[in-house]
Amino acid sequence: MVSMKDISVVCGVSVATVSKALNDQSDIGQDTKKRIRKVAEEMGYFPNTAAKMLKTNRSYNIGVLFNHEDYSGLTHDYYAFVLDSLKNTVEEKGYDITFVNTNIRRKGVTSYLEHCRSRGFDGVAIVCTDFYSPEILQLVRGGIPIVTLDHLFNNVCAVMSNNAQGMQDLLTYIYEKGHRRVAYIHGADSAVTQSRLSSFYRTAAQLGLTIPDEYIRMSPYRDTRGTYVETVKLLELREPPTCILYPDDFSAFGGYNAIQERGLRIPGDISIAGYDGIRIARHIEPTLTTLRQDTQELGKMVGEKLLSLIEHPKTTLVETIVVEGHVFEGNSVADVKSVSEDESPGSAKFRV
């Protein structure tokens, strides 16, 4: 590896001068700079990140915390797309991305926070984890610039997908398609679930929909078995819904299976909608109507906020950035507007 020292002897100047020339400091003459740069180029010089880090306390490296319990994490379309966008955003600005080690086996390092400090991350994006673990709290309070995704800590920047608005838009869309009996199989309890569910109730009330208790059911996220079972229960009700909302797109396929298995058609006999906007769901007929979260924007916002926090700590607002999703109109929600309101929409064709 060629170092600044090597360049300095070739150019007949000091290493200090080389450093300044390469960093475009103002107290070096133009011609000297040119010469040094040229030689550096020719000799194939590139900076030693470790030395630079040691001296400047800047790593141009940001940590990403990505836990993957329950088949989530990297292999989840939502997080994968967010990470991809985040990666592109920060790389454009000269930063690299390192995973925060979640299987720590490095001597002397015993927590996320220590790992991050040890690696000298300039900032950390907490994308996907158990936000209630004490270790996360320690990390968040550790003094490193932090941005969280879809979770709110006091005094910490967060980027949130607008779940309340999203659910409102989705339900409103379905309502406008003429549906009046809408069931919602929601995911396991979490902040995200809370906001979607309460928005569902609120929006339903605003629209004048009455939602029987048995229309609200629970099934874990990304669990097709659970949604299958719950869908069957919904279909067997005396007054089944005309449209079912699922925890997410993936789990919606559990409902899809239950419905098809009974010889019912989507959306002819019953409508369904997901949440997320995963890619595959746009490629299977009937394409799934869903609330597509703007993963591109989410990742970009996490990255930009984090870099801003790193580069302008004083002037960067600690705030929550809300990113809107939008209804993706697939073929899974029938238009039943033509049916008169007292005759329950969709029910005519409905057979269990």
Added chain:
Amino acid sequence: MVSMKDISVVCGVSVATVSKALNDQSDIGQDTKKRIRKVAEEMGYFPNTAAKMLKTNRSYNIGVLFNHEDYSGLTHDYYAFVLDSLKNTVEEKGYDITFVNTNIRRKGVTSYLEHCRSRGFDGVAIVCTDFYSPEILQLVRGGIPIVTLDHLFNNVCAVMSNNAQGMQDLLTYIYEKGHRRVAYIHGADSAVTQSRLSSFYRTAAQLGLTIPDEYIRMSPYRDTRGTYVETVKLLELREPPTCILYPDDFSAFGGYNAIQERGLRIPGDISIAGYDGIRIARHIEPTLTTLRQDTQELGKMVGEKLLSLIEHPKTTLVETIVVEGHVFEGNSVADVKSVSEDESPGSAKFRV
């Protein structure tokens, strides 16, 4: 940040002693070691990675090259699972993972190789990229320990999913189910495609199958539109196949759509099979019969080989590790064994 120096003054010893005590060197007394360790613990000491790197030329950090053109990369089930497994494998051994920056904007750094050297990666896993780019070649020849996935370079360790065997197993399985007219829509040209396709031909010959030219078609990977079109063409043949193989699971859904749209049933009227074993395909009825690649093992092998290359460069064999997949038996391939051979299987129920 508390440094070794801080510990040394508290303990009344030199920094050298602290370093050796913490690194468990043999020339430090047991009681001194104990005392130093205790103080280090109490003071919340953790090592400064940059300083350590600078001195030792070891980063305990491995680079992962992950290009994501064409919606591939991170957001592809196959690569995401491999990466996940790789991550777990190396983290267990105390290594971290950093993405090789593919949108380089760091001053002085102009190529993958320079980026890797600048960051001091102990090794690099090339998982997903355009293997024919000159920059990759430069990286591969750059002297850093390298392991590639699904691509062979001379004198470079590689981990390969056994595409030839996989295709043979899959086609044999289909044959044993009684199918004699099997079409294959293969992916765009690549090493992987080559080996699958030639294995398809070879296996067909061994089984005594005659494959008409019009049964072999091309459609890009992960492109449902292309497979849709090709599937339609196959269905419209005078003698349509009884089973269609697709480039991959994702694109198989294009065929799925074409088939369902024509009112045909899978597998009642026609059978299909994918390749990869993506998760969602196991959750949609009819579940897709496919060759499931062992992403867990692939990632693990890449990690283990790379670490071995790093830690025992002299004694580690430069080799190609082949990882077997296995047929995942879904519901998309019909058993047509009962049908006599001269009466073309499946054709009885076939209507276009």
Added chain:
DNA sequence: TGAAAGTGCGAAAACGATTAAGCTTCATGC
């Protein structure tokens, strides 16, 4: 003309660790 200001560069300390070599001290063997 001489002081002040500006320009261009170098010396040296520092960042936090590792490690070869050297120095004491003490027990051992002959």
Added chain:
DNA sequence: GCATGAAGCTTAATCGTTTTCGCACTTTCA
């Protein structure tokens, strides 16, 4: 009594940068 060796610790150099301060020289301007 003395070389020998081991044990335990220190000294000091080093990794490749950055950055403060200072020095020498030139220009400007009263």
